[in-house]
Amino acid sequence: MITLTLPDGSTREVAKGTTSLQVAQSISEGLARNVLSAEVNGEVIDATRPIEADATLKLLTWNDDSGKSTLWHSSAHLMAEALEAHYPGIKLAIGPPIENGFYYDVDFGDVEFSQADFAKVEKTMLELARQKSEYIRKEVSKADAIHFFREKGDQYKLELIDGLEDGQITFYSQGNFTDLCRGPHIPNTGFIKAAKLLNVAGAYWRGDEKNKMLTRVYAITFPKQSELEDYLKLLEEARKRDHRKLGKELGLFAFSQKVGSGLPLWLPKGTDLRMRLTAFLTDAQKKMGYLQVITPHIGSKELYETSGHWEKYGKDSFQPISTPQEGEMYMLKPMNCPHHCEIFKTEPRSYRDLPLRLAEFGTVYRYEQTGELHGLTRVRGFTQDDAHIFCTVDQVKEEVGKVIDLVLYIFKTLDFPDFLAQVSLRDPGNPSKYIGSDANWEAAERGIQEVATEKGLKTVVEYGEAAFYGPKLDFMVRDAIGRRWQLGTVQVDYNLPERFELEYTGADNQKHRPVMIHRAPFGSMERFVAILIEHCAGQFPLWLTPEQVKILPVSEKYNDYAQSVAKSLISYDIRALVDERNEKVGKKIRDAELEKVPYMLIVGEEEQGAGTVSARKKGEGDIGSLAIADFANKVNEEIKAMLSAQ
RNA sequence: GCCGUUGUAGCUCAGGGGUAGAGCACUUCCUUGGUAAGGAAGAGGUCACGGGUUCAAUUCCCGUCAACGGCUCCA
Known part of the structure; x- marks a missing residue:
């Protein structure tokens, strides 16, 4: 007998060689029907593999990320089988699970494979799935593995086998299909109840552009048809929220081929929104002791030689601007830090001046x-x-903590409740890759982790993800429809202070090198606005939205009254416009709804007589008639409540 | 940068070797209205750009640019 410890701490005595699936069956038939794979002593394996010794056991289902991956990995094999059925002789490369589904890289030879072919492959996949073919694991010798794929004529698999060690090679088979694979897999194909091919794209064999371009077929599968339907709805919702589409529809930004690609033009409404965000952050930063600075859009090439960026990125950048002066060159600035370093150097600094927080x-x-x-x-x-932030080594932890506070305030105000922090540290196996003393690194790494914990952040630690010049902390938010985005970043930097020879006088009257902390809560205004648009589906919070109120006169006779209402609201700091078009009120309401204006005020004979407005809230409808001042106060109260979030 | 797809009116799109069409938006007129689309008329296009084939190219071919889906990259 062996002892298995389950996640809840309970233990079960089972015969040696019992499979996870059998354990599930002993708990309940329902559970057994849902077990996709199992985590045994932390390693994910087939639920059908015997367990030979005492172990911790976690049964994995669709609710576990690893369970999903198992189903998708098995689905990749199933799709490969279906593709081979339709296209005999194709060569298969690799087929892993990904965040949402899986793909298989396929060499179709001369055959064209396109969207038009998706349906038949999906159909075959489901037919094969219904046969409930078991996924059978088999350990094979390297020689046998090579023999198998040489027979099959699949050079990609042969290349993969070439990199594997004899004794560690396994095949998995289901139905008539056998693939080189480490596994794990689901018990049988019957778990796959819904399948959808999503996309085809080119991808190089082993990601190297010198290699042959293969066709990557993206797909996703589910254990229930309804899950597929939900997923397709999510994709549809994502399409509706696409910031490129909404940005155009709402008149926020545009691109011009003539201006140049990747150079956004901010339209009046988008500019209004962006400036409001800027003001919001400026205000928060002022309260936290930041000093605002402004630096030019260009800097001499020498500046970037000092920073090291010329050497590293120079040839892939916008090329230097030359001047009438022979040999003089300037670059468009690719970042602000070198300019800020020069601001630090404009006067001798004392430890009493630190931390110095320069914002721009x-x-x-x-x-x-x-x-x-x-x-x-x-x-x-x-x-x-x-x-x-220029500070001493001892101040790093506290300063990082303050940045976290700022980011939390922003997330709260802008309604991003779901996020986590990723702490990127050194690769312990490769210490020579990093600049700065061990002691400094250790202090900063420890400081970041401690302060993240103290602030109650949900944190993941990634080793080897730190930049060569310092550890960092990034915030990953989940938006309203569950997608992850990387937002704000905090990076500790030992490199630039060194290169720019920054120093301050310490209490000991000696020169010391400050540490520099780079931080950008939004990342960039462009990226943040894009994420915000998708997060709120273009329905911005009342305090932020460019047009808060649209006044809709019932007929042209009341345009003057409408204008006087607008004027009055503007005196309350409310952004209001009148729809003076010669249209019926139903039409004006419809258009204002589509423009996502939060409040509509309908005014006609009645309102003009009483000095009131008939208010309507977007998405909710009529909310009754009230005096202009009352409406204005209501709006301002609502805004105040949003911005006082702490 | 690489592979694939696409480029027709402000927007969404149809069409197709004989120099263009719809809906919405826009302008004007009629209508003066009460909580998600009133009616009529009008205006609007070098069919992305450059070259080639052809009697004739927006249509076919080549190239460029851009957008889109991926790959690689991201200070």
């Missing part, structure tokens, strides 16, 4: 690859909500 909404230019540009999330000219 700094516009920078980076020559991103053409294929990378994407709406507002990846552009060539953008404005960082940047700041650099």
Whole structure:
């Protein structure tokens, strides 16, 4: 007998060689029907594999990420089987699970595979799934593995096997299909109840552009048909929220081929929104002791030689600007830090001056690859909500903590309740990769982790993800429909203070090198606005939205009264406009709803006579008639409640 | 940068070797209205750009640019 410890701490005595699936069956048939794989001593394995010794056991279902991955991994094999049925002779490369579904890289030879072919493959997958073919694991010798794929004529698998050690090679088979695979897999194909091919795209074999381009087929499967339907609805919802679409519809920003790709043009409404965000953050930063600075959009090439960026990024950047003066060169600034370092150096600094927090909404230019540009999330000219905190090593922890406070305040006010912090530390196996003393690194790494815990952040630690110049902390938010985005970032930097020879006089009257902390809660205004648009589906919070109130006269006879209402609201700091068009009120309401204006005020004979407005809330409808001042106060109360979030 | 797809009116899109069409938006007129689309008329296009084939190209071919879906990249 062996002892298995379950996640709740309870134990079960079972015969040696019992499978996880059998354990599930002993708990309940229902559970057994849902078990996709199992985590045994922390390793995810087939639920059908015998357990030979005492172990901790977690049964994995669709509710576990690892369970999902197992189903999708098995589905990749199923899709490969279906593809082979339709296209005999295709060569298969790799087929892993991904965050949402899975893909298989396939060499279709001369055959064209396109969206039109998806349906038949899906149909075959489901037919095969219904056969409930078991996934059978088999350990094979390297020689046998090579023999198998040589027979099959699949050079990609042979190349993969080449990199594997004899004795560690396993095959998995289901139905008539056998694949080289480490596993794990679900017990049988019957668990797959719904399948959808999503997309095809080119991808290089092993991600190397010197290699052959394969066809990557993206797909997703589910253990229930209804889950697929929910997922398709989510995709549809994501399409509706796409900031590129909403940005155009709501008149926020645009691009012009003539201006240049990746260079956004902020339209009046988008500018209004952005400036309001800027003011919001400026105000919060002022309260936290930041000093606002402004630096030029260009800097001499020498500045970037000092910073080291010329050497590293120079040839992939917008090229230097030359001047009538022979040999003089300037660069569009790709970041603000070097300028801020020079501000630090404008006067001798004492430890009493630290921390010095220099903030700037700094516009920078980076020559991103053409294929990378994407709406507002990846552009060539953008404005960082940047700041650099110059402090002593001892102050790092406290300063990082203050940045966390600022970010939490922003998330709260802008309604991002679901987020986590990723702490990126050194790769312990490769200490020579990093600049700065061990002692400093250790203090900062420990400080960041401690303060993240103290602030109650949900944290994940990634080793080896730190930049060469210092550890960092990034915030990952989940938006309203569950997608993850990387937002604010905090980075400790030992490198630039060194390169710019920054120093301050300590209490000991000796020169010391400050530490620099880069931080940008939004990342960039462009990217943040994009995420915000998708998060709130274009329905911005009342305090932020460009047009808060639209006044809709019932007929042109009341346009004058409507204008006087608008004027009155503006005196209350409310952004109001009149729809003076010669249209019926139903039409004006419809248009205001589509423009996502939070409040509509209908005015006609009755309101004009009484000096009132008939209010209507977007999405809710008529909320009754009230005096202008009462309405204005109501709106301002609502805004005050939003901004006082702490 | 690489692979694939696309580029027709402000927007969404149809069409197709003989120089263009719909709906919405826009302008004007009729209507002067009460909580998600009133009616009529009008205006609007070098069919992305450059080259080629052709009697003739928006349509076919090549190239460029851009957008989109991926890959690689991201100070």
